[in-house]
Amino acid sequence: MNEVKYFTEDGLQKLKDELERLKSIERPAISQQIAEAREKGDLTENAEYDAAKNAQAMLELKISKLEETLSNARVIDESQIDNNKIAILTKVKLKNLKTGAIMTYTIVPENEADIKAKKISVNSPIARGLLGKKPKDTVEIEVPAGKLSFEVLEISR
DSSP states (O other): OOOOEEEOHHHHHHHHHHHHHIIIIIHHHHHHHHHHHHTTSOSTTOHHHHHHHHHHHHHHHHHHHHHHHHHTEEEOOGGGSOTTSOOTTOEEEEEETTTOOEEEEEEEOGGGOBGGGTEEETTSHHHHHHTTOOTTOEEEEEETTEEEEEEEEEEEO
């Protein structure tokens, strides 16, 4: 049984675009490489042909995995999310009680996490510790480096 994966509409569209690019651009390019290598003669000792066939196999595996992910994808219905507490797609402003540092993160589906864009996975230790909390709540979260204490300053969508 395949696992259902949740996406934002943008995240799902990026996956669809990637699949389309692989099928319409990458697949024909690799087919062309195989045809060119085949024209060079004896296939038993043709490293170029072997490399192109391996690249084709890897591409087909990637396409297959993307198609499987898309078949089990569900878009998150933002209208069903409680805006009064921290949930997926919530933007959270936190204060680290030990250092006084203030940080802002958006909690996103696992496959859309991007720490540089300040998007953390809903499955990360910090996000799991924050789920269900409200502004002014304090929370202790166990992370690999130890316990961290945060105060939730504000939440928004």
